[in-house]
Amino acid sequence: MVAVQETVERVRRIDVDQYRYGFETLIESEKAPKGLSEDIVRFISEKKNEPAWMLEWRLEAYRRWLTMTEPTWARVNYPKIDYQDLYYYAAPKPKKTLSSIDEIDPEILKTYEKLGIPLREVAILEGVEPPPGGEPSEQRKIAVDAIFDSVSVATTFQKELKKAGVIFMPISEAIREHPELVRKYLGSVVPTSDNFFATLNSAVFSDGSFVYVPPGVRCPMELSTYFRINERNTGQFERTLIIADKGSYVSYLEGCTAPQRDENQLHAAVVELVALDDAEIKYSTVQNWYPGNSEGKGGIYNFVTKRGDCRGDHSKISWTQVETGSAITWKYPSCILRGDNSRGEFYSIAISNGYQQVDSGTKMIHLGKNTSSRIISKGIAAGKSQNTYRGLVTAHRKATGARNYTACDSLLIGDKCGAHTVPYVEAKNSSATFEHEATTSKISEDVLFYCVQRGLSQEEAVGLVVNGFVKDVLQQLPMEFAVEAQKLISISLEGSVG
Amino acid sequence: MVQTIRNILVGVQVWPFAITGFVAIAGAFIALIGAFASSLDVMEFGKAAAGFGAMGFFGWLLFLIALRSPRPEGKKMTALLEVKDLQVRVEDREILHGLSLTVNPGEVHAIMGPNGSGKSTLSHVIAGKPGYEVTGGQILFRGEDLLEMAPDERAAKGVFLAFQYPVEIPGVATMNFLRTALNAQRKARGESEYSTPDFLKKVREVAKSLNIPQDMLKRGVNVGFSGGEKKRNEILQMALFEPSLCILDEMDSGLDIDALRIAADGVNALRSPERAMVVITHYQRLLNYIVPDYVHVMAKGRVVKSGDKHLALELEAAGYAPFEHAA
Ligand SMILES: Nc1ncnc2c1ncn2[C@@H]1O[C@H](COP(=O)(O)OP(=O)(O)OP(=O)(O)O)[C@@H](O)[C@H]1O
Ligand SMILES: [Mg+2]
Numbered sequence: 100m101v102a103v104q105e106t107v108e109r110v111r112r113i114d115v116d117q118y119r120y121g122f123e124t125l126i127e128s129e130k131a132p133k134g135l136s137e138d139i140v141r142f143i144s145e146k147k148n149e150p151a152w153m154l155e156w157r158l159e160a161y162r163r164w165l166t167m168t169e170p171t172w173a174r175v176n177y178p179k180i181d182y183q184d185l186y187y188y189a190a191p192k193p194k195k196t197l198s199s200i201d202e203i204d205p206e207i208l209k210t211y212e213k214l215g216i217p218l219r220e221v222a223i224l225e226g227v228e229p230p231p232g233g234e235p236s237e238q239r240k241i242a243v244d245a246i247f248d249s250v251s252v253a254t255t256f257q258k259e260l261k262k263a264g265v266i267f268m269p270i271s272e273a274i275r276e277h278p279e280l281v282r283k284y285l286g287s288v289v290p291t292s293d294n295f296f297a298t299l300n301s302a303v304f305s306d307g308s309f310v311y312v313p314p315g316v317r318c319p320m321e322l323s324t325y326f327r328i329n330e331r332n333t334g335q336f337e338r339t340l341i342i343a344d345k346g347s348y349v350s351y352l353e354g355c356t357a358p359q360r361d362e363n364q365l366h367a368a369v370v371e372l373v374a375l376d377d378a379e380i381k382y383s384t385v386q387n388w389y390p391g392n393s394e395g396k397g398g399i400y401n402f403v404t405k406r407g408d409c410r411g412d413h414s415k416i417s418w419t420q421v422e423t424g425s426a427i428t429w430k431y432p433s434c435i436l437r438g439d440n441s442r443g444e445f446y447s448i449a450i451s452n453g454y455q456q457v458d459s460g461t462k463m464i465h466l467g468k469n470t471s472s473r474i475i476s477k478g479i480a481a482g483k484s485q486n487t488y489r490g491l492v493t494a495h496r497k498a499t500g501a502r503n504y505t506a507c508d509s510l511l512i513g514d515k516c517g518a519h520t521v522p523y524v525e526a527k528n529s530s531a532t533f534e535h536e537a538t539t540s541k542i543s544e545d546v547l548f549y550c551v552q553r554g555l556s557q558e559e560a561v562g563l564v565v566n567g568f569v570k571d572v573l574q575q576l577p578m579e580f581a582v583e584a585q586k587l588i589s590i591s592l593e594g595s596v597g
Numbered sequence: 598m599v600q601t602i603r604n605i606l607v608g609v610q611v612w613p614f615a616i617t618g619f620v621a622i623a624g625a626f627i628a629l630i631g632a633f634a635s636s637l638d639v640m641e642f643g644k645a646a647a648g649f650g651a652m653g654f655f656g657w658l659l660f661l662i663a664l665r666s667p668r669p670e671g672k673k674m675t676a677l678l679e680v681k682d683l684q685v686r687v688e689d690r691e692i693l694h695g696l697s698l699t700v701n702p703g704e705v706h707a708i709m710g711p712n713g714s715g716k717s718t719l720s721h722v723i724a725g726k727p728g729y730e731v732t733g734g735q736i737l738f739r740g741e742d743l744l745e746m747a748p749d750e751r752a753a754k755g756v757f758l759a760f761q762y763p764v765e766i767p768g769v770a771t772m773n774f775l776r777t778a779l780n781a782q783r784k785a786r787g788e789s790e791y792s793t794p795d796f797l798k799k800v801r802e803v804a805k806s807l808n809i810p811q812d813m814l815k816r817g818v819n820v821g822f823s824g825g826e827k828k829r830n831e832i833l834q835m836a837l838f839e840p841s842l843c844i845l846d847e848m849d850s851g852l853d854i855d856a857l858r859i860a861a862d863g864v865n866a867l868r869s870p871e872r873a874m875v876v877i878t879h880y881q882r883l884l885n886y887i888v889p890d891y892v893h894v895m896a897k898g899r900v901v902k903s904g905d906k907h908l909a910l911e912l913e914a915a916g917y918a919p920f921e922h923a924a
Contacts (some may be wrong), residue, residue, distance in 0.1 A: 567768025
């Protein structure tokens, strides 16, 4: 009782007020006028030098969006968003045309340095020195696409990726340079009419990453995108499209942060993944948008649509997410298991503290024969937060032999928070085997005391127990990021720096 | 206070010997020169100096001997643990009603008593478990107020409790836990952290002596451990952390005969003049292995009788009934 009380107090005080990425970059930017209209959609399209078909696509989405209403079924509460009171486009004003990374505004370079994101092409892991005179070892390289407000400011390692035939570039560039690929796949997984936020995104998305891995190619390095919201009152609507052609493999990671501000900011992204025959995509997210302060003021509204299509036979898509930020998270990375013998995976750690609200989970739609899916979700609620797992597993009539295993565990720290599990299961054929396990537990006072008796501080004990709780999922992250994520988890719950 | 003075004296004991010894020898030498030179003055001076030096030398020697010699029943020594008239409540019910216990360095105390008499409660309060309200009395550890310290602070100062029911911590490898805890304690004491090879070497040694297989250390803390394995894991931690006060709450429950002997050997190996043990048990058998200096009988939240190891045998024969009336 007393121990937990104390921990909860401490956690409440430190966590949210201790957001380390809350600084703002002072830089001149170019914005579209406030509000949303057909003219704004045209403005964005023009800024990006888009072909006519792209503008048409956007306008269609915009018209559609006007007829839709915001969904209310999620277990989240927030004041009504005034969509006319937002900026839909903001870009750092370039000082001149850039030809190399050294010409990027030094303020932006500094920002990414502070965030620990390597925009220069160097090996990223601390303590791993490339052999004298030699290249850094292949596994250590990570190509980064950095997105600052609405535009991509740098994509690294492009040359090396090109050698392997991998296309990794801002989507705005891909629309111009690879229209055949973009036209074929954009909106093929998340249609423009999919849902309120996805449709809005289709109309106004400004940038994002595009990846194409050609047949039989194993992408030689981790790809990653780093999203940063800097401008005030600006929505961020990025769009990511990843295509793994037959027999290819790619591992992709996204990270996100935003300055600390009193007003809420909207983030409505769409991510589409397509895996053809025998291809595999591994998509990892470490989401650390500003969560708001300890009184629940400010923070990012994170309304994201992420979906992967296992279009080919024997294809595989795996989502791993570590969600620690945002005032509100509304996010269900899903898999459509269309190809026979395809496989979908979802590994999630969702941590909520302060007044954060998380409604997250996944959908596994089994369409092909002998498809399998696996869901491991770990929710941790502290402070006055609400943490909901919402999952859907369906097997259609033709999806014979479909298998799913779901395990949802929730851990509560204190007694002012809540954890909820909402699983929907639907099998339209009798050969499907779905297993579901769910547990909810309170962080045990006895366990904490045991640790403290052995010399750990109260905060260290909480960090240790929580890291043990999420270990199965943490192991799914690429090694370099697992370390980072572990630190992030400790910070978001204890405030021990480093 | 007395302790500090004693430490200072003992710390510099070589110097008085060196100085007085030198004066004595130099005096004798001067006296000899005086004798050879037939100078009465020099000889007298030398004799006086030699006598003075020798007196100082032997005086200091006697003082040290007096200081080190055993004193009657440790009265002047600062106790390691002093529990004075302790009253403890849990959820508005008084569990300990004025319990007193003094434990000096080097001693082994056994506490026996019926179920529910408050043995675990006492150990929890000493270790600082939340949820207990101390309504009276005090607990001193080396003369310092223990109740003022946070539980992790007490651990770093050398209070160790081997739990009656060790908990499981899923997902946290035992090895990792041991290392995190040991380094946390060392850091709190201002000592440097163990290097990985040093730490591994130490753990392996201790684990081997307790018959704990290496792969057990890779598993989550106590996860899936048998009852006996959990208890052995407690002794392992005790050996690793080298605490000065070890409280063992029913370490014998759940151990088979061989495991009991191994664990008891592990405990005995840790007995030292600086370290004290409080052994809580229901069975006299454990005390055949870990022979106590004192045995206390607890009933209804008090110590109702204290004696030497023979008291445990009496209990074994007569049960607690006679003592419960006393309480
Ligand atoms: N948290 C609690 N809430 C209510 N009563 C408690 C609590 N903890 C202990 N008690 C009560 O205090 C009394 C002493 O318990 P304690 O565990 O100290 O006994 P013990 O001597 O260790 O017994 P055993 O030999 O069975 O281990 C018991 O009556 C127990 O029910
Ligand atoms: Mg007990």
